[in-house]
Amino acid sequence: MVSLAGPVSSFQLAKLWLVAHTGLAKDALHVYVALILFFGSMLVFRWRPGDWRPWLVVLAAALAGELWDIGDTLRWQRRVYWAANWKDIWNTLFWPSAILLLARWTPLFGRRGRR
Structure with a gap:
């Protein structure tokens, strides 16, 4: 279990709860949450994969989450590991980026060029 100095934010508690109850690593959760947001926003707003x-939406969530993590780290007076934050953003955006590019530039999701 991670040792945290000071009061733990609700965001950190939620992440720890998810890790404990899903059996998934935090890196895997980044991927799952990204895909849920990506496909969920497409369903709710009727957006296409190439849009x-x-x-x-995924980028905004990834940046907001990492900013929250950085803020909590600074509140706990700990060192911010920028490479780890960058890795989380990259990991979160990888599959939505791949799907977006495939949808925009290949016939995989329908006619090429259709958005």
Whole structure:
């Protein structure tokens, strides 16, 4: 279990709860949450896979989550490991980026060029 100095934010508690109850690593959760946000926003707003908007939803969530993590780290007066934060953003955006590019530039998701 991770040792945290100071009060733990609700965001950190939620992440620890998910790790404990799903049996998944935090890196895997980044991928799952990204895909849920990507496909969920497509379903809710009727966006297509080649549209930038679902990808932007994932980007916004990834940046917000990492900013929250950085804020908590600073509140606990610990060192921020920028490489780890970057890895989380990259890991979160990889599959939505791949799906977006495939949808925009290949016939995999329908006619090429159709958005």
